[in-house]
Amino acid sequence: IASSVLPEHQSYHKCIRTLTKYNQPEFSNILAKWHMLQKIEKRASAYFLHVYQAVGRLGGKVLLDECKSLRTKTLDHSNHEIIKEINQARKEMQETKRDVVTLKMSFDSLKINYTDLNHDHNELIEDYGTLRNDHERTNNTVVELRQTYADTLPRGLRAKTKRTLENWVEDAKMHVETQKDKHIFECITRHQCVLVTGSFGIGKTSTMKNVALRMNESGYDVIPVIDDPRDILNFYNPNQGTLFVIDDFCGKYTLKSSQFERWKNLTDDILSIIEGGNCKIIVSCRLQVYNDSKFTTLSLFKNCICNLMSDNLSLTHTEKSEITFLFLRSDSSKICKLQNIFNCFPLLCKQFHDNPTSDITQVFTNPSPILETEINQLQKGRIYGKYCALALCVKFENSLHENVLTGDIDKKTRSLFKNICEKCNLDRGTSRLLLKDELDSLIDTFLINDHGCYRFKHEQYFEFFRCYFSQI
The missing domain is CATH 3.40.50.300 (P-loop containing nucleotide triphosphate hydrolases)
Structure with a gap:
């Protein structure tokens, strides 16, 4: 266009100035398109420069020369087809991009819906747990009410x-x-x-x-x-x-x-x-x-x-050893030979466990504390018959024969019975047969009947009761 208006030797800028002077509409339109093409050319040159540099780094001089020739190469028909395919691919890529954006928006929406559903699900789980606990409490209450209704025990006694x-x-x-x-x-x-x-x-x-x-x-x-x-x-x-x-x-x-x-x-x-x-x-x-x-x-x-x-x-020896270890632990070995002395061995173990002392041997060989509790309870409970029976065994030096209780006795022995009965808060005329019944009841607890002779089960028992009844 410029060549048709201006001589060939004038520059581009001079051509532009000359065209501007005409101030005709078609020339203004041509100039606008020219400026747009100039901008496109600058961007294309910049893109080509980046590609050119990248190809040079990756492919070396051969590919670099190929790029130079392509820059000035005239497009033929096949190249036009390639351009069309590129444009078509660009359109498809743009459509794909729009689809991706649409899918992303759909995914974000689904994600929000999933979060809401998950929150609702957690709330339902909590509500279910609450309902289940309420159901269990209600069932327990119903069971308790049924038991209370059918229970023969009063509520206070049931709690006790x-x-x-x-x-x-x-x-x-x-x-x-x-x-x-x-x-x-x-x-x-x-x-x-x-x-x-x-x-x-x-x-x-x-x-x-x-x-x-x-x-x-x-x-x-x-x-x-x-x-x-x-x-x-x-x-x-x-x-x-x-x-x-x-x-x-x-x-x-x-x-x-x-x-x-x-x-x-x-x-x-x-x-x-x-x-x-x-x-x-x-x-x-x-x-x-x-x-x-x-x-x-x-x-x-x-x-x-x-x-x-x-x-x-x-109790067997093994069972006594187990009881000893349970109550005494590390001290159990100290009393292995003392397990068979007294029948109240389990009680002695419990008492030592509750009130440990330094002399463990003394506890298991001297039952005086237990015997003192027993005799005091007989006295406090006014169980004077058994109390007197033990006193008689002491007064007869741990050898009280049955015939003394069932047969004839001299005046001195009769007087001894009366005095002991009186000191033990019994009537002086208490029957000797009644006292024999009391002695029989104490067999295997405090006494034994050795061929018709009442004796204390253990020498330690006799020594304790002899000291206890020394004032009678």
Whole structure:
């Protein structure tokens, strides 16, 4: 265009100035297109320069020369096709880019929806957990209400019974299960009534509690009874297996007539209950109570008697060693040879555990503290018959023959009996046969009957009671 207007020797800028003078519309339009082409050329040159430099770095001089020739090469028909394909590819790339943007927006939207759904899901899980806990509490409440409605125990007594069993569980941590536990458990499984007896400190109460806990685990409702057998009649539940547990059921140190008579009078009623099969009774008493002559008239507990001092139920050497280690730990080796001196060995272990002293040997060879507690309880409980029986053994120098109690005696011996009875708060005319019954009740607890002669079981027992009764 410029060449048609201006001579060939004029420069580009001069050509532009000349065209501008004409100020014609077509020339203005041509100039605008010219400026646009000039800008495109500058950008293309910049892009080509970057490509040219990159090709030179990657392909070396050969490719660099090829790039130079391509810069000035005239486009043929095939090149036009390539340009079209490039333009078409550019359009497809732009469409793909738009699709990617659209997909990204869709993904972001889905991500937001997923976050909302996840939040709702977590809330539903929390609500479900809350509902499940509420459901469990409601079920427990319903069960408790049903039990309360069907429970024969008053609510206050039920709470007390629960605390008692919890204490028994805690005590069981210091209990060694022995052959006597297994035997008594088998007995209460087979029989409706079981009596556990033995001397003081031998482990009657501990064993009975352990057996009761095992019965509780088996599904029985365990109810400790203090001393009134009428509780069995009042709290028996025909729809629930029940085990009544009574410790020292007829008195602790001697047979108490009032308690004995209540049991005797209610025997038939209790038998009618236990015949149903859902009710069981396990009781304990000391040997001095069991040996009372009146006890033979109580038929309720004649079928199954477990004497912990019998040969088949007494503690074995291994069991005593286990008890020793449980209570004494590192000190257990110090008393290995002292385990068989006294029947109250388990009680001695417990007392040393509760009140350890420096002289462990003294504890297991001198039972004076335990004997003092026993004799004081006889005196405080006004159990003067047994108290007097022990005093008689002392006064007869640990050799009291039966014929002195059943046969004729001289005036001096009769006077001795009367004086001892009086000092022991008994009537001076107390029958010697009554005193013999008291002596018999103490056999295997404090005394033995050695071919018709009453003696203390251990020399230590005699020495203690001789000092105790020295003022009589």
